[in-house]
Amino acid sequence: MLKLDQTDKTLLTLLQNDSKQTNKELSNKLNLSVTAVYERIKKLEKEGVIKKYVALLDKKPIEKSFLAHCHVRLTQHSKEFVMKFEREIIKLEEVLECYHVSGDYDYILKVLVKDMEAYRDFMVTKLTAIPNIGNTHSIFVIGEVKHTTAISI
Numbered sequence: 001m002l003k004l005d006q007t008d009k010t011l012l013t014l015l016q017n018d019s020k021q022t023n024k025e026l027s028n029k030l031n032l033s034v035t036a037v038y039e040r041i042k043k044l045e046k047e048g049v050i051k052k053y054v055a056l057l058d059k060k061p062i063e064k065s066f067l068a069h070c071h072v073r074l075t076q077h078s079k080e081f082v083m084k085f086e087r088e089i090i091k092l093e094e095v096l097e098c099y100h101v102s103g104d105y106d107y108i109l110k111v112l113v114k115d116m117e118a119y120r121d122f123m124v125t126k127l128t129a130i131p132n133i134g135n136t137h138s139i140f141v142i143g144e145v146k147h148t149t150a151i152s153i
Contacts, residue, residue: 002047007032009153011040012049016150019053056149059112066115067141070127071105075134088130094122105137 007030014026027037044050059065074081089098089109097110113119119138127136
């Protein structure tokens with residue numbers, strides 16, 4: 001288990017806020033040499049603390065602003081059925097996130113599509129086509145109050 005010092009934590013916070021910063025910019029903010037910053041980043045990548053770098057998109061210009069959370073209950077909970085469901089969900093591009101949860105439902109899906117018509121199409125032709133789904137419950141997002149990908153360190 002990698003032990004993170006305060007410099008690592010600050011570096012990770014800076015990268016989460018803007019991963020396109022150059023090592024020189026980061027070195028100035030951290031009062032380290034460019035080489036030291038580079039080595040720390042490589043160590044954090046190698047240890048799996050930094051998994052990957054991505055671009056976060058604005059949903060409106062790409063016409064994907066209809067966000068729903070869909071709760072799914074399976075009819076059977078054998079390992080075979082659970083694994084089959086999860087394999088099928090991974091293939092669905094509309095599903096941004098999927099969580100296996102406790103409570104009244106077995107899974108919560110975060111689904112992003114163009115509009116209600118596209119959501120209906122997703123439900124009818126893709127999601128409910130997966131075997132072993134007992135029932136679903138959808139919750140539609142009216143407005144986004146907070147959305148972040150940054151993890152407080």
